[in-house]
Amino acid sequence: MSGDKEHAIVVENLTKDYGDIRAVDDVSFTVKRGEVFAFLGPNGAGKTTTVEIIETIRAPTSGRVSVLGLDVATSRGAIIPRIGVLPQGFNSFDRITVAESIRFYSRLFGGSAADVDGLMDLTELREKRDVQFKNLSGGLKQRLGIAIALVNDPEVVFLDEPTTGLDPHARRAVWSVLQGLKSKGKTVFLTTHYMEEAELLADTVAIISSGRIVATGSPARLTEMHTEQLRVTLSPGDAASIDLIQRMGFNPARTIDDGVDIPVRTSDDVLGILAAIREAGLPAPSGLEVRRPTLEEVFLKLTSEPPAERSRRSAP
Amino acid sequence: MSPRVVAATLVVRIRSLYRERSALFFTFAFPIILVLVFGAIFTRPERLNFELPVQDHSRSEASARLLEGFTADHVFTILPVPLDVDPALYAREHKLTLLLVIPSEFQSWHDLRAVERDAAAGAPLTYVHDPSSTSVDTKIQLLNSIVAAANQRYSGATAFITLVPQSILSGTYRFIEFFVPGIIAMAIMTSALSNALNSNAELRQKGILRKLAATPITRADWLVSSILYQLMLAVVSTGAILLTSYLVFDVRLHIDMWLPLIVAVEVFAFVGIGMTLTPLAKEAESASAVSNAVLFPMMFLSGTFFPVEMMPGFLQTVARFLPLYYVNEALRAAMIFADSASALRWSSILAAFAAAAFVAGTIRTRWGE
Numbered sequence: 001m002s003g004d005k006e007h008a009i010v011v012e013n014l015t016k017d018y019g020d021i022r023a024v025d026d027v028s029f030t031v032k033r034g035e036v037f038a039f040l041g042p043n044g045a046g047k048t049t050t051v052e053i054i055e056t057i058r059a060p061t062s063g064r065v066s067v068l069g070l071d072v073a074t075s076r077g078a079i080i081p082r083i084g085v086l087p088q089g090f091n092s093f094d095r096i097t098v099a100e101s102i103r104f105y106s107r108l109f110g111g112s113a114a115d116v117d118g119l120m121d122l123t124e125l126r127e128k129r130d131v132q133f134k135n136l137s138g139g140l141k142q143r144l145g146i147a148i149a150l151v152n153d154p155e156v157v158f159l160d161e162p163t164t165g166l167d168p169h170a171r172r173a174v175w176s177v178l179q180g181l182k183s184k185g186k187t188v189f190l191t192t193h194y195m196e197e198a199e200l201l202a203d204t205v206a207i208i209s210s211g212r213i214v215a216t217g218s219p220a221r222l223t224e225m226h227t228e229q230l231r232v233t234l235s236p237g238d239a240a241s242i243d244l245i246q247r248m249g250f251n252p253a254r255t256i257d258d259g260v261d262i263p264v265r266t267s268d269d270v271l272g273i274l275a276a277i278r279e280a281g282l283p284a285p286s287g288l289e290v291r292r293p294t295l296e297e298v299f300l301k302l303t304s305e306p307p308a309e310r311s312r313r314s315a316p
Numbered sequence: 317m318s319p320r321v322v323a324a325t326l327v328v329r330i331r332s333l334y335r336e337r338s339a340l341f342f343t344f345a346f347p348i349i350l351v352l353v354f355g356a357i358f359t360r361p362e363r364l365n366f367e368l369p370v371q372d373h374s375r376s377e378a379s380a381r382l383l384e385g386f387t388a389d390h391v392f393t394i395l396p397v398p399l400d401v402d403p404a405l406y407a408r409e410h411k412l413t414l415l416l417v418i419p420s421e422f423q424s425w426h427d428l429r430a431v432e433r434d435a436a437a438g439a440p441l442t443y444v445h446d447p448s449s450t451s452v453d454t455k456i457q458l459l460n461s462i463v464a465a466a467n468q469r470y471s472g473a474t475a476f477i478t479l480v481p482q483s484i485l486s487g488t489y490r491f492i493e494f495f496v497p498g499i500i501a502m503a504i505m506t507s508a509l510s511n512a513l514n515s516n517a518e519l520r521q522k523g524i525l526r527k528l529a530a531t532p533i534t535r536a537d538w539l540v541s542s543i544l545y546q547l548m549l550a551v552v553s554t555g556a557i558l559l560t561s562y563l564v565f566d567v568r569l570h571i572d573m574w575l576p577l578i579v580a581v582e583v584f585a586f587v588g589i590g591m592t593l594t595p596l597a598k599e600a601e602s603a604s605a606v607s608n609a610v611l612f613p614m615m616f617l618s619g620t621f622f623p624v625e626m627m628p629g630f631l632q633t634v635a636r637f638l639p640l641y642y643v644n645e646a647l648r649a650a651m652i653f654a655d656s657a658s659a660l661r662w663s664s665i666l667a668a669f670a671a672a673a674f675v676a677g678t679i680r681t682r683w684g685e
């Protein structure tokens with residue numbers, strides 16, 4: 001494993017129990033060097049637990065985890081200087097300014113004060129350099145957290161829910177910072193419960209639900225694999241058209257904005273439906289949309305399993 | 317341990333303190349205010365002076381001479397009480413704790429003894445007193461000693477045994493001189509303990525400790541920086557207390573190498589105790605509850621505000637288990653009595669406390685989870 005040049009992170013059969021609760025249940029996955037890996041799951045799925053075990057700050061109950069070819073159980077001291085961490089709900093010292101915070105953390109890693117300006121530029125915090133942490137908005141706090149996660153020029157960056165609780169503008173600003181990281185060739189391990197975030201940023205997505213990984217792959221492959229269907233939306237969808245479509249053997253459903261949603265298999269099905277509507281002399285729909293299901297729909301489908309399994313712990 | 321990391325952490329702590337006015341106030345101004353308030357309360361005129369209400373039914377030369385004895389040396393100031401009132405009722409109504417009644421026969425009793433030399437003659441004076449008052453015992457003792465001196469004169473002989481005072485103190489000291497070392501001890505304890513508890517709980521709650529866990533900072537770096545920070549605060553607040561008490565009350569205490577030594581050991585002891593208690597105080601709210609639960613009993617039972625000897629026996633025993641007691645004893649031995657042997661003895665016990673607290677605290681301190 002130590003000679004692994006391809007993988008930044010290798011997780012094998014990782015399990016973590018908190019008392020009777022199994023938070024992470026026999027999880028295995030790998031993260032390639034240079035990729036953005038999104039760990040996608042609802043609250044309480046076990047994302048933070050997993051990521052903090054990889055960061056060496058929590059101990060696993062069982063399983064093997066290696067980062068940059070180093071075992072987390074034995075090589076904490078060698079791993080820490082090579083990774084950067086944005087913890088969930090990041091906070092810094094209330095009365096310390098942006099520039100001082102970055103400098104403080106860079107001192108902890110032995111860095112000089114020289115790269116502070118560069119990090120503030122990267123995270124667009126230059127103007128805020130003398131603002132105390134407690135006076136920063138949520139988005140700026142997260143960007144400071146990202147700047148701090150980069151003080152040691154890490155090879156792997158872990159970001160635990162970097163945009164949770166931010167407004168859409170602040171979220172976009174964080175995304176653009178993350179895209180900057182990707183273009184610098186860093187390996188990024190991102191946890192999130194926003195599908196759009198994973199879809200936009202990630203090369204690989206792993207969906208975790210109740211401590212288990214339920215799907216892994218590129219966003220496109222995941223949507224392909226987990227839906228054999230296309231969706232057509234016609235609008236407006238009058239009753240006669242719905243009736244007609246139903247008689248053709250499809251399964252149309254009304255949407256909230258008076259359209260009609262039809263799962264189909266191929267694009268020929270779409271042409272057939274449109275032709276039938278015209279032949280029947282029904283009004284042609286003014287709106288037509290054909291799309292693959294979003295990652296969100298895949299995510300909802302895969303994680304809608306009742307989380308009752310959570311507290312049931314298999315015998316050791 | 318890395319000096320660079322310790323220095324960086326220390327800078328963050330100092331900046332945070334400097335930028336938070338209320339923290340500055342509680343660290344430095346509070347002990348100074350205590351010195352000012354208690355100094356003002358306890359700065360008495362050179363001699364004690366009590367008011368003594370007297371109902372003098374005799375109004376004679378003999379009773380006047382007796383009362384002169386009471387007012388000599390300004391021990392008592394006589395307040396005449398009307399003759400037509402019941403003394404007990406009057407005392408209750410006017411909230412008097414002690415009232416002396418001189419019967420109308422006093423002059424004739426005096427004559428029997430002093431002129432006719434009747435050795436069996438006596439002069440019973442009644443005093444009405446309120447036994448629930450804390451100051452009444454002192455007054456009664458003073459009364460008794462003045463009466464004893466008067467009896468002595470009636471017997472005609474010169475006193476055989478007399479007492480010559482000699483102070484064990486190296487100068488003339490007032491209560492404030494005893495009080496100042498106690499305030500120093502208390503200020504350091506409060507700052508070290510509540511800071512260790514509150515700031516750790518706050519940093520934990522905010523996830524800063526978790527972030528630090530993902531950096532190369534070690535527990536030793538963190539600990540050394542908190543001790544240096546507390547030592548620095550201790551030096552500043554000790555200086556401020558000493559300076560205030562010197563400038564305002566002209567308090568001059570003996571200052572030698574024992575002062576910084578005891579202060580340093582105290583900082584270690586209470587940072588250690590704070591670390592030991594940290595796991596009990598995960599949230600900021602419970603942190604102040606835990607620190608108050610330790611601070612207040614310690615403050616009152618360890619002789620900060622009044623001597624431990626004034627407490628009932630079992631509480632005196634309890635005091636012997638409290639580290640602050642040893643700080644008080646050590647500081648007073650060094651600063652009031654200039655007694656190095658006692659200072660060494662008390663601070664050794666304190667050092668043992670500090671070592672135990674430190675070991676316990678180090679074992680219990682953890683970064684993550």
Ligand SMILES: Nc1ncnc2c1ncn2[C@@H]1O[C@H](COP(=O)(O)OP(=O)(O)O)[C@@H](O)[C@H]1O
Nearest residue numbers: 018023041042043044045046047048049050685
């Ligand atoms: N320190 C802890 N002690 C006990 N239970 C925990 C602890 N941390 C997390 N858990 C539990 O483990 C599960 C997974 O939590 P977490 O890893 O934080 O999930 P996520 O980050 O995906 O929201 C949750 O049920 C949570 O309550």
Ligand SMILES: [Mg+2]
Nearest residue numbers: 047048049088
């Ligand atoms: Mg989480």
